[in-house]
Amino acid sequence: MRIETIRTAGDRPAHIRHDDLISAKGVSVVIARQLILRNIDLSVPKGSFVSLIGPSGCGKSTLLKVLAGLVQPTQGSVSIAGLAPVEAARKRMIGLVFQDANLLPWKSAVDNASLLLGIADKSLSRSDLRARGQEMLELVGLGDSAHKRPNELSGGMRQRVAIARALALDPAVLLMDEPFGALDAITRDSMGQSLLEIWQRTGKTIVLVTHSIDEAIHLSRHVHVLGIKPGRITESLDIALPYPRDLSVTEDPEFVRLVVQLRTMLRSSHQPGGAS
Amino acid sequence: MSDQPITDLSEARLASNWSAATGSWLPAVILLLVTIVVWEAAVRIFAISTFIIPAPSEIAKSLVAQWGTLMQATLVTAGEILFGFLVSVVVGIAIALVIVRFDWLGRALYPLVVLFQNVPKVALAPIFILWFGYGLAPKIGLILVIAFFPVTLSMLAGMQSVDRSLLSLMNSVGASPTQILFRIRVPHSLPNLMAGTKIAATLSVIGAIVGEFAGASDGLGYVIQFASTQLDTALVFAALLLVSVLGIAFYYAAEILERIVVPWAPKFSQS
Numbered sequence: 001m002r003i004e005t006i007r008t009a010g011d012r013p014a015h016i017r018h019d020d021l022i023s024a025k026g027v028s029v030v031i032a033r034q035l036i037l038r039n040i041d042l043s044v045p046k047g048s049f050v051s052l053i054g055p056s057g058c059g060k061s062t063l064l065k066v067l068a069g070l071v072q073p074t075q076g077s078v079s080i081a082g083l084a085p086v087e088a089a090r091k092r093m094i095g096l097v098f099q100d101a102n103l104l105p106w107k108s109a110v111d112n113a114s115l116l117l118g119i120a121d122k123s124l125s126r127s128d129l130r131a132r133g134q135e136m137l138e139l140v141g142l143g144d145s146a147h148k149r150p151n152e153l154s155g156g157m158r159q160r161v162a163i164a165r166a167l168a169l170d171p172a173v174l175l176m177d178e179p180f181g182a183l184d185a186i187t188r189d190s191m192g193q194s195l196l197e198i199w200q201r202t203g204k205t206i207v208l209v210t211h212s213i214d215e216a217i218h219l220s221r222h223v224h225v226l227g228i229k230p231g232r233i234t235e236s237l238d239i240a241l242p243y244p245r246d247l248s249v250t251e252d253p254e255f256v257r258l259v260v261q262l263r264t265m266l267r268s269s270h271q272p273g274g275a276s
Numbered sequence: 277m278s279d280q281p282i283t284d285l286s287e288a289r290l291a292s293n294w295s296a297a298t299g300s301w302l303p304a305v306i307l308l309l310v311t312i313v314v315w316e317a318a319v320r321i322f323a324i325s326t327f328i329i330p331a332p333s334e335i336a337k338s339l340v341a342q343w344g345t346l347m348q349a350t351l352v353t354a355g356e357i358l359f360g361f362l363v364s365v366v367v368g369i370a371i372a373l374v375i376v377r378f379d380w381l382g383r384a385l386y387p388l389v390v391l392f393q394n395v396p397k398v399a400l401a402p403i404f405i406l407w408f409g410y411g412l413a414p415k416i417g418l419i420l421v422i423a424f425f426p427v428t429l430s431m432l433a434g435m436q437s438v439d440r441s442l443l444s445l446m447n448s449v450g451a452s453p454t455q456i457l458f459r460i461r462v463p464h465s466l467p468n469l470m471a472g473t474k475i476a477a478t479l480s481v482i483g484a485i486v487g488e489f490a491g492a493s494d495g496l497g498y499v500i501q502f503a504s505t506q507l508d509t510a511l512v513f514a515a516l517l518l519v520s521v522l523g524i525a526f527y528y529a530a531e532i533l534e535r536i537v538v539p540w541a542p543k544f545s546q547s
Contacts, residue, residue: 070444089448102442105540106463119459120449149540169449 021046021173021205022067027076029062036062038230040076044173044222049199049206051216051223053262055270059231060209064177067207068094081172088172092120095166095204097176101158103150103165109157110134110146113164120169136164139201141194156187163198173205180215188212189247192219200244213266217241217258218249225262227269234269237262330510335517338510345499350518352495353484356412357526360419361480365473367420368427372465375428376435377457389428397421397483401490410491418490419483423476430472434465467541470534477530481523496522 022044029037036059044050052060065071066078069085080088088094103112114133118124124132137146140160150158159179166174179195180188192215199206210216216223217239227234239258241249249255312332318324319331326334339346371389375382400421404414438461446456488497496515503511534541 065444068444068448070448090450092449094448096445096448098441098445100439100441102439102445104460104463106466106538115459116445116449119446119451119455151540 019046020044021048022078022080022207024063024067024073024078025076027063027066027073027078029059029066029071030074031062031071035230037066037073038232040231040233042224042233044205044207046172047203047205048222049196049208049220051208051210051220052226053210053213053216053223053266054226054231055228055266056211057231058226058228058269060226061177062231063226064175064207064209067173068096068175090120092117092169093172095169095171095174097159097162097166097174097179099178099181101150101155101162103158103161105150108147108149109137109142109153109161109164112150112161113137114168116165117168132168133164136168137161139167139198140164154187155183156191159183159191160194163195167198167202167204171204173207175207177209178211179208181211188215193247195219196243196245213259213262214250217255217262218245218247223262225265225269227271235265237265327507327509330513334510335513338508339514339517342511342514346496346514346518349494349496349499349515350522353488353497353519354522356415356419356484356487356495357480357522359412360416360483361423361477361526363416364420364423364476364480365427368424368472368476369431369469371424372428372431372435373457373462375432376461377453389425392421393425398486401486404487405491410493414491415484415487418487419480422483422486423479426472426475426479427469428472430468430475431465434468435461437468438464466538470530470538470541474527474530474534477526478523481519481526485519 020043022042024040024042027037027040027042028035040063042063052063054060062071066073067080067085069078069087069089078085080093083091083093085094103109104115107115110130110133112133113136114129117132118129134143134146137143137160140163142157142160142164145153145157150161153161163174163179180191183191195206196219198204206220208216208219220239223237223239224233225235225237226232237258241252241254241258316331316333319329330338371385375386375389397418401414401418404417408414408417435457442460443456446460451459484495485497485500488495489501492498496519499515500512500519503509503515
């Protein structure tokens with residue numbers, strides 16, 4: 001039995017169970033006669049921050065695309081708040097962020113931020129869209145750069161605009177595929193910290209695909225480890241570090257212990273698995 | 277020589293800008309002047325007949341003497357180029373849009389467009405004269421068949437190189453194919469399209485001259501043909517010079533257009 005609670009910033013007692021916003025059951029994906037994902041069961045509690053981590057080729061990006069409705073599972077089913085992913089996306093429940101910000105170079109930051117919202121909701125006027133775009137840019141800390149074109153922004157700032165663009169839809173869940181993968185270490189840390197703050201302020205559910213152990217532990221409440229050949233969830237790890245977390249959490253002995261534990265899990269996930 | 281350090285940075289930058297500008301232009305200008313001087317000298321020293329190679333001074337004289345005729349011809353040819361160029365760009369864009377928007381039609385059309393590209397278009401000139409007479413129409417037609425292809429091809433390349441994850445984003449919120457075409461693909465293709473347009477501008481000049489060779493009673497191509505039958509080689513060269521000036525003018529007009537249309541496009545850096 002699950003009890004719905006209103007998410008509050010900060011830590012929550014572990015015994016309270018939540019509604020799963022996303023649940024994937026027995027998802028397998030075959031692409032070009034290759035088994036990419038096998039029998040994935042995944043549930044993401046509402047308001048949670050979940051990371052998917054695994055070696056290259058483990059299908060973690062494919063799994064995210066399945067959750068987003070961009071890839072149809074060969075077997076199994078996915079539901080997002082009871083809806084099929086494609087339906088959920090049409091209802092603006094899914095915000096997507098990829099490694100490449102994919103901004104339109106001919107549009108200003110604010111127009112980029114409101115691009116998808118404008119397509120999803122045709123009733124909004126240009127000034128409504130601008131206002132919403134501006135609001136989202138402020139949320140990601142780019143309020144002053146609204147009129148800059150992407151080529152005037154740094155890589156980290158472009159990625160912030162991409163996050164603002166996803167948030168403008170006011171989605172229930174933010175699906176992020178290595179959003180900071182192309183950024184340098186310092187920018188990466190501060191982006192992660194910003195994402196945590198955005199998460200705490202908005203209460204969105206976040207699913208993050210990453211290959212960074214530190215990032216996964218720093219940010220998420222739950223980490224799922226994926227193994228290769230075929231892609232499958234080999235282990236899951238709860239990160240019991242209290243929120244709000246900042247970068248000093250990386251010096252916490254518990255953090256260090258979790259890094260070691262996750263690294264060990266990842267090492268064994270590199271072994272191709274047959275039956276499990 | 278002073279060994280004083282440069283304290284005014286803006287002055288230093290000005291100086292380096294100046295040397296960069298002269299550094300890029302000066303060698304070409306010097307080479308051109310040297311070529312003209314050597315040309316003039318060679319023609320005089322070896323007493324080459326004006327019918328074979330006229331000296332630059334002869335060409336200049338002819339240019340001045342025939343100024344009225346040449347300007348009239350230049351205007352006619354410029355009109356053909358401009359009109360033909362615009363038609364080529366419009367038709368080239370339309371074909372590219374149809375190919376991308378209507379998948380089935382695109383698969384039917386694209387191979388035919390490529391096939392047609394392999395027809396030697398210059399050889400079509402006499403047929404166009406036969407069909408459309410001696411006026412403007414055959415020249416426009418010839419420019420069109422020569423110049424639309426780079427426009428179509430470059431725009432197609434631009435429209436088809438949109439990042440797949442951007443398309444995923446658009447699809448996830450239910451964007452229609454028409455929305456994706458006009459809000460993403462078309463603007464995304466503009467830098468490519470402008471590159472193709474510059475090629476089309478150059479090809480339009482060729483199309484106009486070939487069209488006039490095949491049959492015309494006016495224009496620079498006509499002047500070149502007429503003057504060569506009269507063994508007035510200096511006039512041929514004078515007309516050629518004007519054709520080149522037209523070509524350069526159209527090329528730079530296209531480049532200015534590019535800067536206006538796609539200010540965000542990456543440029544070939546000059547500095």
